[in-house]
Amino acid sequence: MPHDGVPFTEESMARFALLDRLRHPVWVFDIEARRVYWANPPALQVWEAASLDELCSRDMGQDMSDSVARRLQQYQSDFISHDMMFSETWTLYPNGHPRSLKVMFSGIRHQGRMLMLCEALGELQADPDTLRSAEALLHSPVFITLYQADGKALYRNPSAREQVLDPAECWQTRFVDPADLAALQQQLQAHGKGRLVARVLTRQGERWHEVSARHCRDAASGQPAVLVSEMDVSELKEAEARASYLAMHDILTGLPNRNFVQQHYPALLQQARAQNLEVALLCIDLDRFKNINDSLGHGFGDLLLVQMSERLKQLLAHGQQLARQGGDEFLLLLCAPQVKELAASLAAAIVESLGRPLWLHGQEVQLTASVGISLCADGAEDVQSHMRHADLAMYSAKEAGRNGVQFYDESMDARARSRLALEYEIRRGLENGEFEAFYQPRVDCFSGRIVGAEALARWRHPERGLLFPDSFIPASEESGLIRELDRQILAQVASQLANWQQQGRNLQVSVNLSASQFADPELPATLQQILQQSGCPAASIELEITESLLLAHDPHTMKTLAALQAMGFAIAIDDFGTGYSNLAYLQNYPLNTLKIDRSFISGLPQSSAIPELITSLCRILKLAMVAEGVETHAQLDWLREQGCQQYQGYLCSRPLSLRHFNELLEHGEEPPRSAV
Structure with missing residues (x-):
C-alpha cells in the first residue's frame, strides 16, 4: 500500500513487483508530497526503515533544504518536458546518518502524476573532502556548468539548471550581446581563462551575470572541456545604473544635471563640428525666483521648478539637449546649420511660455525668464567658455529689465568684471x-x-x-x-x-x-x-x-x-x-x-x-x-x-x-x- 492510502493498480503492482526483484536499492519519490511512494527491500535498508509503510510515512520535506527542494522541482520539470535522466552523487541522511550514493534519477508516470524513480548505483567510499565538495556543489548558489569543447553541457549543478531555458542549450547561445561572447572566447584562447560581466538569457529573462570560464578536461572522459561559473549581479548592476543616473540627473525635474553637462556636452560639441553644424548654448534663468522660495517656501518653489521644466521640455525638438544647471537655471544646447535664427526663435518661445501664469495649491503665480545665448561665432571653443558666455548674456538680459533675450558680445566681459569689482x-x-x-x-x-x-x-x-x-x-x-x-x-x-x-x-x-x-x-x-x-x-x-x-x-x-x-x-x-x-x-x-x-x-x-x-x-x-x-x-x-x-x-x-x-x-x- 503506498503512503497516501491509494491502492496499487494491477499495472502498477506488476511494475513494482518487477522492481522489487532488483538487488540494488530502488525507490519512487513523490516530489510534490515530499515522501517516498514505494521502495524495494534493499532501499529499505538504505533508508534504515523497518517497513515500507514506516518509510512512506516519513515527511522528507521537514528538514529538506531550499536548494534540494528547488533541485527536485527542476527534475520534475525536466522529466515532464524532456524525459531526461540524471546521474548525481547525493548524500542521504536516514535517521540522521549520512550515506553518499551514486543515484540515477528518471521520471515515472503513475495515475496522471510524474514521480521520480531513484536507482542507487552504489555507495561511495570517497574521502571526507571529496564528499563535502560534492555536497557543496549541490547546494552552492553559484551557477556551475561543465561544457564539452563544442559547447554542449556535460553537467550543471542545481543552481545552474534552474537558470537555463533549455537543458540542451550550448553556452555560446546564452549571451545576449555577441560581442561579450567574442571577448570571453578571446580571453580563453589567449590565457586559458576569462572573466566578464555580461547580459545572459535565463529562465527569468535577461539578467546580468558575472561569468568566469576556464579550459579543463572532463574527469569522466578526459576530453577537453570548459568549466563555467556564473553569479547573478543584476541587482548590483541596477544599483550602479541607478547611482550613475542620480549622479548625472537632477532628482527634482529628471533633467540632466551639471555633471552631465560637463561630461557629455563636450562630446556633443565635437559631434556637431564633425557634422558641420553650428552650436548655440542657451542659459535660462527664472527672474526673482528667490522671492518665491523666501515668500512661499522651498517646497512651493520645487513644485514651480517642476512645472517650468515641463514647459521647457514641451518646446524641444529631437536632438535638443536640456539640462538643469542648478537652482532656477537651465541650459539648452542646440545644433543646426543656421543655429542663430533657431536660437532666437526658441528663446522667444521660452520667454513667452515661462511667463504664462499658472496655479499651484490655489495660488496664482507668474514668473518671467531671462535668456542668454552663446554662439560658436563668439569664439567659445569649449563647453566652459560657452557656459560663461551664455551666463554673461543672461545677466545682461536681467540688467536690461528681465523677461528678455540677449546674445553674448565682448562688452559683457567688461560688465562682468565691473560687477565682480563692485x-x-x-x-x-x-x-x-x-x-x-x-x-x-x-x-x-x-x-x-x-x-x-x-x-x-x-x-x-x-x-x-x-x-x-x-x-x-x-x-x-x-x-x-x-x-x-x-x-x-x-x-x-x-x-x-x-x-x-x-x-x-x-x-x-x-x-x-x-x-x-x-x-x-x-x-x-x-x-x-x-x-x-x-x-x-x-x-x-x-x-x-x-x-x-x-x-x-x-x-x-x-x-x-x-x-x-x-x-x-x-x-x-x-x-x-x-x-x-x-x-x-x-x-x-x-x-x-x-x-x-x-x-x-x-x-x-x-x-x-x-x-x-x-x-x-x-x-x-x-x-x-x-x-x-x-x-x-x-x-x-x-x-x-x-x-x-x-x-x-x-x-x-x-x-x-x-x-x-x-x-x-x-x-x-x-x-x-x-x-x-
Whole structure:
C-alpha cells in the first residue's frame, strides 16, 4: 500500500513487483508530497526503515533544504518536458546518518502524476573532502556548468539548471550581446581563462551575470572541456545604473544635471563640428525666483521648478539637449546649420511660455525668464567658455529689465568684471564701516510732530562719494552680502535710538528686513545680540517686511513673526497694496502697521479708490497707517480725513544723514532738500 492510502493498480503492482526483484536499492519519490511512494527491500535498508509503510510515512520535506527542494522541482520539470535522466552523487541522511550514493534519477508516470524513480548505483567510499565538495556543489548558489569543447553541457549543478531555458542549450547561445561572447572566447584562447560581466538569457529573462570560464578536461572522459561559473549581479548592476543616473540627473525635474553637462556636452560639441553644424548654448534663468522660495517656501518653489521644466521640455525638438544647471537655471544646447535664427526663435518661445501664469495649491503665480545665448561665432571653443558666455548674456538680459533675450558680445566681459569689482568693493566697504543709516522723518499727520523715522542705507564710497541703494543693493542681494549690510544698519539704528533715549527723545525707527535676512534662522538671535550690545529696547524698532513675504503663510513665516513680536519688536508691512496678499490672512499675522505705497499716494486726492480700501482695512484690523511719498498738502489733508496717523515724504523731508536729522529734531525746521 503506498503512503497516501491509494491502492496499487494491477499495472502498477506488476511494475513494482518487477522492481522489487532488483538487488540494488530502488525507490519512487513523490516530489510534490515530499515522501517516498514505494521502495524495494534493499532501499529499505538504505533508508534504515523497518517497513515500507514506516518509510512512506516519513515527511522528507521537514528538514529538506531550499536548494534540494528547488533541485527536485527542476527534475520534475525536466522529466515532464524532456524525459531526461540524471546521474548525481547525493548524500542521504536516514535517521540522521549520512550515506553518499551514486543515484540515477528518471521520471515515472503513475495515475496522471510524474514521480521520480531513484536507482542507487552504489555507495561511495570517497574521502571526507571529496564528499563535502560534492555536497557543496549541490547546494552552492553559484551557477556551475561543465561544457564539452563544442559547447554542449556535460553537467550543471542545481543552481545552474534552474537558470537555463533549455537543458540542451550550448553556452555560446546564452549571451545576449555577441560581442561579450567574442571577448570571453578571446580571453580563453589567449590565457586559458576569462572573466566578464555580461547580459545572459535565463529562465527569468535577461539578467546580468558575472561569468568566469576556464579550459579543463572532463574527469569522466578526459576530453577537453570548459568549466563555467556564473553569479547573478543584476541587482548590483541596477544599483550602479541607478547611482550613475542620480549622479548625472537632477532628482527634482529628471533633467540632466551639471555633471552631465560637463561630461557629455563636450562630446556633443565635437559631434556637431564633425557634422558641420553650428552650436548655440542657451542659459535660462527664472527672474526673482528667490522671492518665491523666501515668500512661499522651498517646497512651493520645487513644485514651480517642476512645472517650468515641463514647459521647457514641451518646446524641444529631437536632438535638443536640456539640462538643469542648478537652482532656477537651465541650459539648452542646440545644433543646426543656421543655429542663430533657431536660437532666437526658441528663446522667444521660452520667454513667452515661462511667463504664462499658472496655479499651484490655489495660488496664482507668474514668473518671467531671462535668456542668454552663446554662439560658436563668439569664439567659445569649449563647453566652459560657452557656459560663461551664455551666463554673461543672461545677466545682461536681467540688467536690461528681465523677461528678455540677449546674445553674448565682448562688452559683457567688461560688465562682468565691473560687477565682480563692485562685489569686492561692497565687501571691503562692509569691513571698513562705509555704509551708514540715513533717516527719513515719520511725521504725525495731525500735530506735525516728528515721531520717528525710516532708516535707509547709504554708502559713503571713499572715491565716488555718497551712493544710493540702487547702486549696491542688487549686487548685495546677488552676492549674499545683504545680510551683513542689514545687520550693520540695524546695529547703527539700535545704538542711535539708545543715544536718543538718553537725551530724552522717545522715537521709533523702522528698518527694512530683506527676504534673505528674514529667511535666516539666526535672525532672532542676531537681533537679540544687537539689543544687548546697544541697550536699545526692542519696542523702539519697527521691522518692515515686504508684502510678498506673507504669501507663503507657512510655519516658518508665522514662527519668525511670532518670535519677533515676543521680543518686543513692532512689525510693519512695507509698500502695502503692490503685492498679492490674501487679505484674509492679514488678521492672522502679528502686525502693527501697514505702510501705504507711494504709488497710491501720488494720485491723491483724485484717484482714491484703492487708498480708501486700504485705510478701511486698517481700521477694521486696528492697524496703524503710515503713508509713503507724501509731497503735497492736498495729499496730507486727504490722509487726515481717512484717519491716517503718520506720513513720510518730501513734504517734510527726504532721507537725511544722522547729523542733518539731529538738526531737524533740534530746530524743528525743514532743511533744504539737497541736504545730505
